Amino acid sequence: MQSIDQLIEGSLKGEKLSTSRLISLVERGNKHAPYVLEKIFPHSGEAYYIGVTGPPGAGKSTAVDRLIARLCKNNFSVGVIAVDPSSPFTGGALLGDRVRMHVKHDKMDVFIRSMGSDRVMGGLSRTTKEASRILDASGKQVIIVETVGVGQSELDIAEATDTVIVILTPESGDSIQIMKAGLMEIADIFVVNKADRPGAKDISLSIQGMLDRSLRKRDWTPPIFLTTASLNKGIDELYEGIWSHSRYLQQDSMLEKRRRTQFKLELRNRIESEFSHILWQDIIEEKNIDNLVQEIWARKIDPQNAARRIMGELIEELPGWLQRGG
Amino acid sequence: MDRKIKVVIAKLGLDIHWRGVYLVAQYLKEAGMDVVYLGNKFPAEIVEAAIEEDADVVGLSSLCGNHLALGPMVVDMLKEKGLNNVKVFLGGVIPLDHAKRLEGIYGIHRVYLPETPMQTIVDEISESVRDAA
Ligand SMILES: Nc1nc2c(ncn2[C@@H]2O[C@H](COP(=O)(O)OP(=O)(O)OP(=O)(O)O)[C@@H](O)[C@H]2O)c(=O)[nH]1
Ligand SMILES: [Mg+2]
Numbered sequence: 001m002q003s004i005d006q007l008i009e010g011s012l013k014g015e016k017l018s019t020s021r022l023i024s025l026v027e028r029g030n031k032h033a034p035y036v037l038e039k040i041f042p043h044s045g046e047a048y049y050i051g052v053t054g055p056p057g058a059g060k061s062t063a064v065d066r067l068i069a070r071l072c073k074n075n076f077s078v079g080v081i082a083v084d085p086s087s088p089f090t091g092g093a094l095l096g097d098r099v100r101m102h103v104k105h106d107k108m109d110v111f112i113r114s115m116g117s118d119r120v121m122g123g124l125s126r127t128t129k130e131a132s133r134i135l136d137a138s139g140k141q142v143i144i145v146e147t148v149g150v151g152q153s154e155l156d157i158a159e160a161t162d163t164v165i166v167i168l169t170p171e172s173g174d175s176i177q178i179m180k181a182g183l184m185e186i187a188d189i190f191v192v193n194k195a196d197r198p199g200a201k202d203i204s205l206s207i208q209g210m211l212d213r214s215l216r217k218r219d220w221t222p223p224i225f226l227t228t229a230s231l232n233k234g235i236d237e238l239y240e241g242i243w244s245h246s247r248y249l250q251q252d253s254m255l256e257k258r259r260r261t262q263f264k265l266e267l268r269n270r271i272e273s274e275f276s277h278i279l280w281q282d283i284i285e286e287k288n289i290d291n292l293v294q295e296i297w298a299r300k301i302d303p304q305n306a307a308r309r310i311m312g313e314l315i316e317e318l319p320g321w322l323q324r325g326g
Numbered sequence: 327m328d329r330k331i332k333v334v335i336a337k338l339g340l341d342i343h344w345r346g347v348y349l350v351a352q353y354l355k356e357a358g359m360d361v362v363y364l365g366n367k368f369p370a371e372i373v374e375a376a377i378e379e380d381a382d383v384v385g386l387s388s389l390c391g392n393h394l395a396l397g398p399m400v401v402d403m404l405k406e407k408g409l410n411n412v413k414v415f416l417g418g419v420i421p422l423d424h425a426k427r428l429e430g431i432y433g434i435h436r437v438y439l440p441e442t443p444m445q446t447i448v449d450e451i452s453e454s455v456r457d458a459a
Contacts, residue, residue: 017408020380028329091330092355098375099365105374112378114362116330 004032008039011138016111019138023113026130037130043137047079048246050142051161053149054183058167059193060146061100062229063238067144068103068110070239076142077109079135081128083147086116093117097146111135117147125156126273129266132160149183158186159262162255163245165238167191168207170199184210187222188245191238195226220248283314283321331455334381336364336372338388338396346440347387350417353444354451369399376404376412382455388418398432411458415451417442 002010002018004025010018022040026033050067052060064080071078082097093116103110113131132143147157149166158164166187171194192204204224211221223241227234249255292306301309335351351361362379364372376384384404386397397416404412416428417438425437436450 016377020378024380086360087355090356090358092358093360094351094355095360095362096365098362103371103374105370112375114360114379116360 004035008036011134012040012043014139019111019134020113022134023131026134027115027127033130037133040134040137044133045136047132047136047141047143049132049161049163050144050242051157051164052144052146052167053157053164053186054167054191055169055172056148058169058172059227059229060148060167061097063165063167063191063193063227063235064097064144064146065101066229066232066235067239067242068101068108070235071142072108072110077140078111079132079138079140079143080110080112081115081131081135081143081145082112083115083117083128083145085148086118088118091116091118109140111138111140125159126266126269128156129160159265162249162258163188163242165189165191165242167193168203169194170197170203172203184214188220189238189241190222190224191227191234192224193227193229195234196228196231200226220245283317284310331359331382331452332362332379333359333383333385333451334362334364334372334376334379335385336367336375336387338386338400339366339368339392346389346417347385350385350387350444350447354448357448357452359451369396369403372400373403373407373409376409377407381409381412382458383451384412384414385451386414386416386418388416388420393418393420393428394424394432397428397434401433413451413454413458415447417447 002021007018007021007025011022022036024030025036052064054060061082064082068078068080080101082095084093084095084097086093095114095116097114098112101112103112113135115127115131128145128147132145135143143161145157145161164186166183166189168183168190169192190204190207192200192207194200204226207224223244225234225238225241227238229235246255249258288310292301292310295301296303296306333351333354335347335354337347348363351363354361362375362381364375367375372384372386375381384400386393386400388397393416397414401414404410404414413435414433415436415438416434417440419440420428420437422439425439428434428437435454438447
């Protein structure tokens with residue numbers, strides 16, 4: 001077994017096995033994870049981050065596969081984090097994104113990692129961020145993160161990437177559904193994939209209509225690309241579209257602003273999760289909670305004031321607790 | 327062991343039978359494992375995936391008679407790449423004497439014939455990972 005320092009050194013030199021092991025350590029919340037992240041962080045920040053999201057089966061992985069090939073043709077090295085949902089019941093996951101991905105490793109510098117959405121000690125965005133930072137530090141120039149756009153995960157992806165591509169299909173339903181899913185707000189680029197099927201033009205027009213009607217002031221109007229990823233059609237245009245968004249972000253330090261905002265958000269999230277961890281692990285005792293539940297059950301106190309009572313006691317005890325060093 | 331087991335599963339080469347292996351993948355997921363399904367892949371790609379995914383176990387399915395050629399190739403390439411702890415399991419329609427040879431000199435950890443109960447596969451995978459830890 002290699003030491004952590006050897007793994008870090010290896011990964012920074014671009015060794016795959018070391019990189020892979022490091023990702024496992026942070027994924028599993030291993031006790032060495034903070035040390036790993038501390039060491040690799042100064043080496044990250046060079047890569048360009050692309051998010052790909054959209055409904056299940058829209059062709060995200062197929063499009064990612066084509067983008068990988070396109071990027072490699074221009075001599076970029078590529079890291080991919082592909083997230084699929086985990087079963088809420090068993091925690092297991094069937095990660096199928098690699099089925100669509102075909103990499104010629106002797107010719108292409110690519111690292112793909114699959115991840116179950118609950119593989120995570122601190123939320124999806126945190127683990128994907130940590131894993132992509134490891135890939136970034138290992139020398140990958142472009143990082144692609146694929147997530148399924150249902151529920152909250154598509155919002156996370158906007159917090160972790162520079163350019164967000166939302167992939168829809170002629171079957172994606174009407175514009176109201178797309179709006180509801182929160183995809184309008186986060187898209188820097190729209191793709192209507194499966195353009196070989198009827199209705200592609202219609203959905204692209206309805207997206208265009210939504211963008212036109214939207215009251216939000218934008219300096220960047222998301223372009224809409226029609227692709228048939230399975231036939232490698234429209235990928236060149238999409239590729240150019242990504243870089244033109246990237247060039248847009250280079251003006252007026254917008255990329256820097258975007259990333260600073262992301263750091264700020266990340267910092268807030270981490271403070272909150274550290275705090276709640278301490279709260280539940282070290283400070284609040286289960287039996288106090290149980291006692292309060294008893295009182296609530298007896299209708300002697302309502303839940304809101306019960307929570308406030310606990311908070312009140314906490315704030316009194318906190319200084320002493322901190323002085324004792326936890 | 328409290329951490330999730332990670333399995334990389336592939337159909338060897340051009341094998342087009344998929345029901346069996348997909349059902350196994352589903353079952354392993356239900357047993358709480360993270361299962362990376364590759365579809366049809368050749369040994370070099372399977373091993374590359376095992377590296378990138380930090381797999382504990384590689385599962386192969388072979389129903390078209392290429393098991394004697396490609397199965398051992400996966401085992402050898404894993405060793406070559408330094409993945410000495412990764413156990414290889416192989417399932418498929420395989421003559422009994424081939425199965426014995428694969429488990430013997432060819433270093434496949436376990437060969438499963440079509441009638442193997444799913445739970446046996448789950449148990450033996452879990453056990454092999456526990457032993458390697
Ligand atoms: N007709 C058509 N089919 C496509 C196209 N692109 C992808 N597909 C097919 O759509 C199916 C789903 O493709 P994936 O790339 O796995 O889609 P995905 O969005 O990654 O799926 P999940 O990750 O499971 O949400 C596959 O059968 C693809 O072959 C396309 O442009 N046209
Ligand atoms: Mg996919």
